[in-house]
Amino acid sequence: MNPGLLYLLTKQTLGTLRKARRRFKGPKGIALFIGVALAATLMIGPQILVFMNPQLAATDVSFQGLLDEWGPHALLLMAIMTSVSSGGLYFSPAEVTHLFPAPISRRDLLLYNILCRMKVQILSGLLVSIFLARWATHWYGGVAACVLFLIFMQLSSQLGGLFFATVGDRLARPVKRFGAIAILCAVALLVSRHTGFGAMTEFSQILAGLESVRETPGIQQVAWITRPFIEVLGSPDVSRMLLWSAASIGVLAILVAIMMALDLAYLEGAVATSRKFQKMLERARGGGGAMSVSGPSKARFSLPHLPFLGGAGALAWRQLTEVTRHPKPILMLGFMMALFLLPMSMMSSIRPEPADGFGFWATLLMLLPMVVMTTLMTMHLTFDFRRDVDRLAFLKSLPLRPFGVACGQLIANTMLLTVLQLVAVSFLAVLGIADVLTLLVLTPVLLLINWVSVGLDNLFFLLMPHRIVPKDPGQAQFMGRLMLVMGLKSLSLMVTLAVAAIPAIVVQMVVEGPGELAALSTTPVLAAFALLFTWLIGRSFQSFDVSKDIPT
Amino acid sequence: MDPDTVAVRVDNFTKVYDQRTAVDRLSFDVQRGEILGLVGPNGSGKTTTLRCISGILPPTSGSVLLLGHDVVKDPIAAKRNLAIVADDPNLFESLTVWEHLEFSAQVFGLQDWQARAEGLLEEFEITDRRQSLADELSRGMRQKVAICAAFLHEPAVLLLDEPLTGLDPHAIRNLYAALERQAKEGTAVIVSSHLLGQISSLCSRFLIIKNGRALQAGTIDEIRSQLDALPDDASLEDIFFHATDVGDETDAS
Structure with missing residues (x-):
């Protein structure tokens, strides 16, 4: 990997910490720090209390069973959904400006992109685990599972992004827009025909149908990809947790290796995705929050004026x-x-x-x-x-x-x-x-x-x-x-x-x-x-x- | 192509976005030591041209050679001698000014770069801001940092997209001096700008483009002589208006 990219990865992480430290300076900064500490205590405190109370922390046996049976399939489905709905590979404007014209190979850039986003996922995983670790058999399994799971989702999304930034770029717009929906509908139709969902009226029948789909040998085998992540969550002891974590890391490494081996010409697609995403963010920042990223509607009627007040x-x-x-x-x-x-x-x-x-x-x-x-x-x-x-x-x-x-x-x-x-x-x-x-x-x-x-x-x-x-x-x-x-x-x-x-x-x-x-x-x-x-x-x-x- | 004399060769280069042609069969060379002014109205394809030369975007067809290296087929060798100052000085927000230079040095594998970096910071009057984070800087300051980072590895090909935006008069003068010095040392420079009065004295040759097509190319005297209706003392601005208006009439007909 280009030493400049390693330097950037390290310095950006340190820079973020430095920015935070600078923000906590002065009376306003101290007040902010107290606020952060207070909010963190409010969020983390109850979770620690739950961990300390064995009765509260004990995971429901039926939940564990459910997780064991359905967890890998649900995780796999989520990964597929994330992958097909991926907007493409994202690079920040600074990354496009400084890294794309630099003498850095596509593979190095991709690896940098993966590591950069992974850093964020690790932090997010730790944050999310505060609330979710109580559902694990042991807290350490919960923390590890959250982090590994989020990285898995990130890599799935990037794999999909890589596809759309290269092959997808050549597809016609309707295919791009409705392709993922069409694939999902086709899968749903096939599953429905296989199990005869259409004729089912009772919930138990639907559940039984889904179970029969789950038990299909092909699906059982594919679900082994995601099983290690679920096993980390339910690990009964540290050694088992470490073993399954290693297996999960193996799955992640395979995903990274696939992306590296493909070495697709993604740069132009990534520039387009990044520009589109930046425009969307600008619109959202200046115009109405995360839900109005598609821009204003065409409505042009005027409201009556209010008193000056x-x-x-x-x-x-x-x-x-x-x-x-x-x-x-x-x-x-x-x-x-x-x-x-x-x-x-x-x-x-x-x-x-x-x-x-x-x-x-x-x-x-x-x-x-x-x-x-x-x-x-x-x-x-x-x-x-x-x-x-x-x-x-x-x-x-x-x-x-x-x-x-x-x-x-x-x-x-x-x-x-x-x-x-x-x-x-x-x-x-x-x-x-x-x-x-x-x-x-x-x-x-x-x-x-x-x-x-x-x-x-x-x-x-x-x-x-x-x-x-x-x-x-x-x-x-x-x-x-x-x-x-x-x-x-x-x-x-x-x-x-x-x-x-x-x-x-x-x-x-x-x-x-x-x-x-x-x-x-x-x-x-x-x-x-x-x-x-x-x-x-x-x-x-x-x-x-x-x-x-x-x-x- | 002789890489000792021709630094940039753009040959029959076309760029199409979706179904819109941004640049249409553009061909030109830039010699070592030459400063080429790339001028044209908004949306004429200047930024796209510079982005393709720098390898940020691949051409749809045609080729771009930097010192004999194809920017698509042999991107790393081509980019090793290149620097670009983008129209928007996007910096890494959590890095300081000095760290941006350090990062540039790392990417290009430079040794003993510190003295040159110090010199650049001094030249562009940002020595006192070396420990400032990028997001603590004004636009002009950011532009200066981007210019310093681009100059650091002494590129053989230097591309500048609207580099004067946000710069104070001192900085503009310093930038001109630095560009002229670089050109004398053999660097090929391409400057895109709307400030025609500002760049007319800087550039040795001009390429006027509109709708992605080359309208005129050459020194001011050469272009002036090609346009009969213009007086002998016509400025770059007069030439630009005349060339682009004629382009409009040609398009209309």
């Missing part, structure tokens, strides 16, 4: 107009809510009787998951400061008070979240599961909670600027930053809601009246928090240093 109206109008031009994230969130609602709408056991006074609690029960879901999904609904990451200098140049700017930037997302939640629960009201009147009474509470939720997103964004999508795919620090922000947001929101619940509890104890009254009693506290956060956002916006590039 210290500039907030104009800014909110601009954001709301953008909402109409980028319906994809909203449709996506709506779709996910619908998926969640479907089983709920079938739960006849929780359907309240009209006269039993259970309407409030049933509605609340329906509403809570919606609120939690939308709160977690706000990283994809970014019609606020986060969307304007590259336009903050312009916003600062406007003759508006920071508080007005903060309000204007929060309105669109808050309204959007509230409307989504209300539409979802109204659907349940139509089915008779939720109460419309309760829903109407709870609307101001919802609005305030959403304002606080969106406000927290924006506050942490302005304090710890980050892009909503990474500058390059697979940046481990990007994932870490997102998790940190999510942890801090959840913590702050929980504190806010806990304080807001105090008057509700008092009202409920004193009056023992309708739940709606207790819920409404939270509004003054929530409004106070909303005002406080908006003021803080205004202050943070005012002191935001636009001269510094926003880290990913």
Whole structure:
């Protein structure tokens, strides 16, 4: 391998650590470090407690059996899916600029690409294992399995990418676009005909059919490729774990050897893929999150102007107009809510009787998951400061008070979240599961909670600027930053809601009246928090240093 | 082709993206010690040409030879004598300025490169930023780092795509001086730029392209003499407008 590539691999890793160290300097850096440490403790702490408690840590025997029977096949299917859906080999713009014209062979470049991405997968595997290792027989098996599994997926994707960057490049566009779907449909059809799925009506019959497919000798043999990874997860002791890890590494080495042996002319395809991907990321960074990478829709209708309201109206109008031009994230969130609602709408056991006074609690029960879901999904609904990451200098140049700017930037997302939640629960009201009147009474509470939720997103964004999508795919620090922000947001929101619940509890104890009254009693506290956060956002916006590039 | 005199030979080179022809049967030579100005309107194929010469993209047809080495068939030997400064100074964000030079030295297998690197940093006035990370630099500074990294291994063929963007007047003057010095030492330089007034005094020859086709090639005097309607003192800008407008009329007819 070219020594320059080895140098680059090492220095980039050290450079990332150096960047992190520089970021933790100064009072703001120390605060950030404390935040990171806190979030890490919150994430890792409960997992360590689970490990330390043998009863909690004990893996369910039936789960182990299921994993043993289906794990290799599921993993194989995932690898095939990853491979056929791979967009191509990705190189960052700096890599294309500096490495492609350099006297470096294609094989060296490919090996560099593999090692570079592998580094990220190892970090991601360690991170993921914090949450998944408890499902392994032993934690060390869990950690090793997570890392090896992610590397396996990465290599599968790169193998597919290599194919599409060379052979696939010569295929006609419809073949490229629908090829993978066509292959999957053909496989599904063959499996269906083999097992007679079409005539099956019972779940057990379908399961039996799938089992018969699984037991097919050919599939059993192919599944041996992925079996070592599953065995690492279920290893009963260290020696067995090491043995199966070695077998897994052998599988990975074979994949790498195949890629090296092919030595395909992938450079042009890689340049095209990288350019396409960069364009997509730029669009996502400047225009609406990870779900709107395909660009704005063709809708061109204009919304009526809002009152000025210290500039907030104009800014909110601009954001709301953008909402109409980028319906994809909203449709996506709506779709996910619908998926969640479907089983709920079938739960006849929780359907309240009209006269039993259970309407409030049933509605609340329906509403809570919606609120939690939308709160977690706000990283994809970014019609606020986060969307304007590259336009903050312009916003600062406007003759508006920071508080007005903060309000204007929060309105669109808050309204959007509230409307989504209300539409979802109204659907349940139509089915008779939720109460419309309760829903109407709870609307101001919802609005305030959403304002606080969106406000927290924006506050942490302005304090710890980050892009909503990474500058390059697979940046481990990007994932870490997102998790940190999510942890801090959840913590702050929980504190806010806990304080807001105090008057509700008092009202409920004193009056023992309708739940709606207790819920409404939270509004003054929530409004106070909303005002406080908006003021803080205004202050943070005012002191935001636009001269510094926003880290990913 | 004599690699002692001809550093770059582009022969009947065509590049097609999907179904769009970006460069159409382009042929030209660049001698050692020559500075060729590659000029043309937006989308004329300048960047594609430079990217294919540097081996980033393969030509759809035709050939590109660097010092006698085919950039497709023998890429490593061809690229050993090449450097390119891209239109966008993409640097590795977590590497310092000095580490970029160190990386370049490693890639090209240079020995005792430190003194030359120091000299380049001084020449382009970025010595005080040697420990800065790339993402702490302005665009102009990044451009300077990219130029220093390209100059480090003293390439026989130097390609610069819009190199003046973001540079301050001092840096432009220093870049010109460095390019002229390199050319005197035998380096073949190809500069693509829209700033015609800036490069007219730098380049010894020009190639005007539009829609991927060569419209005019030669020294300013040679091109001027080929275009009857132009006065004797016509500038590169006048020549460019005339040549590309005539190109438009030809396309229309």
